[in-house]
Amino acid sequence: MTDKIGDAIDKIASDTVKATLSYARSELIYEAHTKLQSTSIDYKQAIxxxxxxxxxxxxxxxxxxxxxxxxxxxxxxxxxRGFAKSPKKKKITRRIDGRNEPGWFLTIPFRHKTSGKGSLPTKILKAAKGLNYGEYLNEILVRELGYSPQRSKAGYKWKNSKYDYMIRTVKTYKSETKRGQYLTFRRVSDMSDPKSWQHPGFKGIKAFPKVSQKVEKFAYDYLEANL
Incomplete structure (x- = not known):
């Protein structure tokens, strides 16, 4: 009888550990979804x-x-500096002062969220949903919707709005579910102003310390409910 009781307690304890870790994982995913924008996918897939x-x-x-x-x-x-080392960059030759000068360029895609923090504004999303294959949001329409070029967090004044020339694509997932995706593109080259690609840095979402504060209570409540 004693062995059976001990085995039952061990099972409850093991189940508590598994349930607590599962809870922690779901909380980490939630933190990434609410605190990150397009990079939330990278974070969530890495958990x-x-x-x-x-x-x-x-x-x-x-x-x-x-x-x-x-x-x-x-x-x-x-x-x-990182883009200059990319194997995907395209090499070109420019004629400068009568000489052929080597150069390069790279097109950077930006995917925009449709929900959650940092998602597309309602007016832009509504207009983008009506795009057909090969169409894009032109500058005139984007300005009419109230979105002009802004300054980056590093202080650089962009030449275009971040919604200019947005296209709509459809991605099919393994479940055969189809979802619209919205993309814009920026071009970077050896001639680009360095300030135009100055990243301001990121303080980090610090999800693990936050979640670790929650798991102790979850584990206690789970154990209490199953003993």
Whole structure:
């Protein structure tokens, strides 16, 4: 009888660990969804499943350098330097002062959210939903909707609104569900003003410390409810 009671307690304790870690994982996903914009996908995909290290031990981890940067934060830096090293950049030759000078350019896609923090404004989303294949939101329409070029967080005045030339695409997922995606593009080259690609840095969402404060109460409540 004693062994059965002990086994039952061990099972409850193990279930508590698993349930607590599962809860922690769902809270991390929620934090990423509410505090990040387009990069929330990168963060959420980097959250591991529940990893049990033993009957009463386990963890959830965040994999990858970029997701770790989103979690912990990072200082300001010039993105153009990284683009210059990209294997996807296109090499070109320019005629400058009678000489052929090598150069490069790269087109950067930006995907815009349709819900949650940082999502598309209602007017822009409504207009974008009506786009057919090959169509885009032109500058005149975007200005009429009230969106002019803004300044970046680093203080650079953009030449276009971030909604200029937005296109609509349809992506089909494994479940065969089709969803509209909204993209804009920016061009960077060796001739671009360095200030135009100065990233202001990011303080990090610090989701793990926040979630860790919640899991102790969850574990206590779960254990109390199942004993």
């Amino acid at each position: 591991s499943g529940v990893i049990m290290d033993g009957p009463l031990q386990g963890h959830v981890q965040l994999d990858g350098k970029f997701p770790a940067m989103l979690e912990k934060g990072f200082g300001q830096f010039n993105e153009k």
